[in-house]
Amino acid sequence: MANLKDIRKRIRTVKNTQKITSAMKMVAAAKLNRAKDAITRARPYGQKIDEVTSQLGALVDEDAHPLLRQHDEAEGGTALLVVLTSDRGLCGGFNATLLRRVDSFRKHHAKTFDALHLKVIGKKGRDWIRRSEPEHVKYHPDLLIGGVSFAIAKEIAQELIQGFTDGTYDHVYIAYNEFKSAITQEQRVDRLLPIGQVGDEDASDDNREAIFEPGRDALLEVILPKYIEVLVHQAMLDSVASEQGSRMTAMDNATNNAKDMIASLTLKYNRARQAAITRELVEITSGAEALHG
Amino acid sequence: MSLKVEIITPEAIAYASGDSPIEEVVLPGLNGELGILEGHLPLMTTLRSGRVVIRHKDGKATRFAIHGGFAQIMPAEVNILTDEAESADAIDPDRARAALEAAEKKLQEEMGRDHVEDDAAKLHRAALDRARARLFVAEEDKNS
Numbered sequence: 001m002a003n004l005k006d007i008r009k010r011i012r013t014v015k016n017t018q019k020i021t022s023a024m025k026m027v028a029a030a031k032l033n034r035a036k037d038a039i040t041r042a043r044p045y046g047q048k049i050d051e052v053t054s055q056l057g058a059l060v061d062e063d064a065h066p067l068l069r070q071h072d073e074a075e076g077g078t079a080l081l082v083v084l085t086s087d088r089g090l091c092g093g094f095n096a097t098l099l100r101r102v103d104s105f106r107k108h109h110a111k112t113f114d115a116l117h118l119k120v121i122g123k124k125g126r127d128w129i130r131r132s133e134p135e136h137v138k139y140h141p142d143l144l145i146g147g148v149s150f151a152i153a154k155e156i157a158q159e160l161i162q163g164f165t166d167g168t169y170d171h172v173y174i175a176y177n178e179f180k181s182a183i184t185q186e187q188r189v190d191r192l193l194p195i196g197q198v199g200d201e202d203a204s205d206d207n208r209e210a211i212f213e214p215g216r217d218a219l220l221e222v223i224l225p226k227y228i229e230v231l232v233h234q235a236m237l238d239s240v241a242s243e244q245g246s247r248m249t250a251m252d253n254a255t256n257n258a259k260d261m262i263a264s265l266t267l268k269y270n271r272a273r274q275a276a277i278t279r280e281l282v283e284i285t286s287g288a289e290a291l292h293g
Numbered sequence: 294m295s296l297k298v299e300i301i302t303p304e305a306i307a308y309a310s311g312d313s314p315i316e317e318v319v320l321p322g323l324n325g326e327l328g329i330l331e332g333h334l335p336l337m338t339t340l341r342s343g344r345v346v347i348r349h350k351d352g353k354a355t356r357f358a359i360h361g362g363f364a365q366i367m368p369a370e371v372n373i374l375t376d377e378a379e380s381a382d383a384i385d386p387d388r389a390r391a392a393l394e395a396a397e398k399k400l401q402e403e404m405g406r407d408h409v410e411d412d413a414a415k416l417h418r419a420a421l422d423r424a425r426a427r428l429f430v431a432e433e434d435k436n437s
Contacts, residue, residue, distance in 0.1 A: 038304070041304060041305040041306070042303055042304060042305075044299075044301050044306050045301045045302060045303045045304075045374060046303075048301055048365070048372060048374055049374065051365075052337070052363075052365055052374075055337075056337075149304070150302075150303040150304050150376065153303075154376070210334075210335035210336060210337055211334060211335065211336045211337070212336075212337050212338075213322070213323065213336060213337070213338040213339070214323055214324075214338075214339065218339070219337060219338075219339060219363070222339050222363055223363065226374075229303070230303065233303055
């Protein structure tokens, strides 16, 4: 029979842990709301850029701008994969599932590209880098710790565009958790560069007649980089919201587990207490009988 | 029908005219300011750092300092897409003036060192343009 004092101590420990996990859940929920809000506020800009890129894209061919130039995947070349992980832990399978997805991407494309470089954002990607020891890794910790700003996304996007235009990379991909809801995230690997088939054929007629100032090519020069910036920004916003969602779910589960554990420990404690009382009573009565005897 | 105006930044919609009818929008086009009235031909243009003035039909005006980007103009709609937009009443003229002076000094130093316009000088020039746009908008708004 377990010692009463030990059980009491364990109940206290579990209760303290429960307090922490439930506080973390509340914080994650608040941050999640903010992150969701940021996604909503960023949406109009993204939609407009999409629309405009599409209008311009419908009228141009892939030779019009370096960022549109397609490289045949069969031809190999060097690829860069940007991986968005979190800086903090205790967020369930957030990083692990994404990194598994990245691993399978690497295996799947092991023969497609001559080399696959990685650019890992977030502290949690570091341990994984050490384990799998790939070459050519750039590591950016604590980039998103204060939240996502467009300036950060722009900086990263500019680096990617630079690498693509000067021929360092022939393909650029980004791996991130897409935010579906607080409890579901989808691990995605999207292609950033070269920009795929933009523009749908039936762009409306008044846009076909639109005047471009200063000329379509110069506009592409401005708008295509923005298109990439927006994609990176959206991936970052999604990743941060997913992280908070994942943490909220993980902490909710932990709080519930703690609750179950406390219930079973309390039951065990009461049983032990009852057993001790019974034993004492038996001892007293049998002692008394012995005296009478 | 009347003109609708929106200023959209990557992080939020900075301004939407909504139901307030707009008379004219002034934009900082690449080759000088553009005044857009209702019924303008479809036009897509890049923008400089500068001021955006939205003149309402009731005579009031809303001013913004924007930094780069482009505008999508349609007969009944003007969409301004820019990385940064600051509304005139959010700009502190004194701070804007200090920033302008600092930017001017930095550019002077950079130009003094060598006469080639390198990346650093370009950055300073961009900072100068932004500071100038910001101060201009703040002062114009105060005096109107």
